Amino acid sequence: MFFILFAIFTLVPLAEIYLLLKVGEVIGTWDTVGLIIVSGIIGAYAAKTQGKQVLGQIESQLRSGKEPSTFFIEALLVFVGGLLMIAPGFITDALGMSFILPFARNFWVISLKKLFQKGINIGKIHVYTGNPFENRGSQSEPVKKKRTLEKDADVIDISSYRNK
Numbered sequence: 001m002f003f004i005l006f007a008i009f010t011l012v013p014l015a016e017i018y019l020l021l022k023v024g025e026v027i028g029t030w031d032t033v034g035l036i037i038v039s040g041i042i043g044a045y046a047a048k049t050q051g052k053q054v055l056g057q058i059e060s061q062l063r064s065g066k067e068p069s070t071f072f073i074e075a076l077l078v079f080v081g082g083l084l085m086i087a088p089g090f091i092t093d094a095l096g097m098s099f100i101l102p103f104a105r106n107f108w109v110i111s112l113k114k115l116f117q118k119g120i121n122i123g124k125i126h127v128y129t130g131n132p133f134e135n136r137g138s139q140s141e142p143v144k145k146k147r148t149l150e151k152d153a154d155v156i157d158i159s160s161y162r163n164k
Contacts, residue, residue, distance in 0.1 A: 043085025
C-alpha cells in the first residue's frame, strides 16, 4: 500500500512535470499552457454532461425498482474523472477522460465489478446493509452479519407527522 501511495503522490506528479516540460520544448510554453486550459475546459464540460446523464440513469433505475449499482460505479468514475481533469497534466487528463467518456468508462466499470467480486469471493470485501445494530436498545456493538436490503430496510412514513 505504501508503494501505491508513493507512486500516486510522487511518481505521477514527476512524470506529469517531465511530460509537460517535453511537450513545452516541442510546441512551446504558451501552446502547452493553452493545451492544459483547453483540456480542463473539455474535461469539465464532459464531466458535467456525463454526470447529469448518469444521475438521470440512477433516478430512472430507482423509480423502476431496480438496483442501480452499475450507475453508482459510473457516477463515482465520472466524479473521479472530473477531479483528474482539473489536475494539470497529460497523464491525469488521459486517465480522467477514460473515466468520463462512456465507451471507455464501460471498461472501468467491468474491471471494477470483477475486482469487487473477487474481493468478496476471497473475503477481503464484506458488504453490510441495513441497520448495523441488531439490538436497537444497545447501540454499542455492531452486528457482523450480512443482510439484504430487501429484507431489512426500514420505511419511515413522515406524512402522519406533517398533519400534526
